Amino acid sequence: MIISIIAYGLSIVFLLFVLICCFNLIFSVLSFAPWVPSRSRDLKRIFKLADLKPGQIFYDLGCGNGKVIIYAANNYKVKAIGLEISLLFYLICKIRQVLNRGKNIEFKFKNLYKENLSAADVVYLFGIPYSLNEKFSLKLKEELKPGAKIISYSFKLNGVEPKTIDKPGEKDLPIYLYEI
Numbered sequence: 001m002i003i004s005i006i007a008y009g010l011s012i013v014f015l016l017f018v019l020i021c022c023f024n025l026i027f028s029v030l031s032f033a034p035w036v037p038s039r040s041r042d043l044k045r046i047f048k049l050a051d052l053k054p055g056q057i058f059y060d061l062g063c064g065n066g067k068v069i070i071y072a073a074n075n076y077k078v079k080a081i082g083l084e085i086s087l088l089f090y091l092i093c094k095i096r097q098v099l100n101r102g103k104n105i106e107f108k109f110k111n112l113y114k115e116n117l118s119a120a121d122v123v124y125l126f127g128i129p130y131s132l133n134e135k136f137s138l139k140l141k142e143e144l145k146p147g148a149k150i151i152s153y154s155f156k157l158n159g160v161e162p163k164t165i166d167k168p169g170e171k172d173l174p175i176y177l178y179e180i
């Protein structure tokens with residue numbers, strides 16, 4: 001009897017977890033972008049543009065499985081902060097952080113539009129054209145400090161001119177660099 005009550009309770013909790021994850025996933029698609037990871041082979045190009053210096057603060061807005069954040073923290077002496085709205089991906093990030101004994105890494109279960117980015121030196125993002133609109137560019141321009149960089153993977157931000165477009169070959173995805 002007790003075992004079946006516990007099993008029933010656990011299945012309710014599991015069902016709730018699945019429902020929350022599904023709701024989160026739908027919200028993330030509508031909010032900024034669905035989960036599609038940046039290509040691992042492009043990380044070098046991304047961080048060449050970022051040109052990170054020790055002590056700087058690096059953000060990934062919508063950090064997915066945390067790949068870019070972990071790369072930043074492992075290869076540069078920076079504080080790397082990832083924001084993620086999907087509960088499932090946030091939990092994956094936290095597990096990766098523990099496995100990686102991630103120092104200088106912070107994952108926040110947070111809507112990226114609600115984060116104040118004034119401390120950031122470099123902001124990385126992989127959104128879809130719909131979300132990279134002028135309103136979003138305005139938020140970045142208003143909050144980021146002078147000299148801060150924005151790196152947008154694959155798609156350009158509307159309402160700002162890129163300083164550099166990195167696209168070495170026909171088959172490569174473009175990476176856009178902006179400077180405030």
Ligand SMILES: C[S@@+](CC[C@H](N)C(=O)[O-])C[C@H]1O[C@@H](n2cnc3c(N)ncnc32)[C@H](O)[C@@H]1O
Pocket residue numbers: 027028029031032033034035036037038060061062063064065066067068083084085086089110111112113125126127
């Ligand atoms: C295209 S993926 C990029 C993942 C990661 N940045 C990368 O390059 O590998 C976009 C991510 O943004 C997350 N996302 C969507 N809307 C968001 C929001 N409002 N706040 C925080 N994260 C969001 C999605 O869950 C997804 O993981």
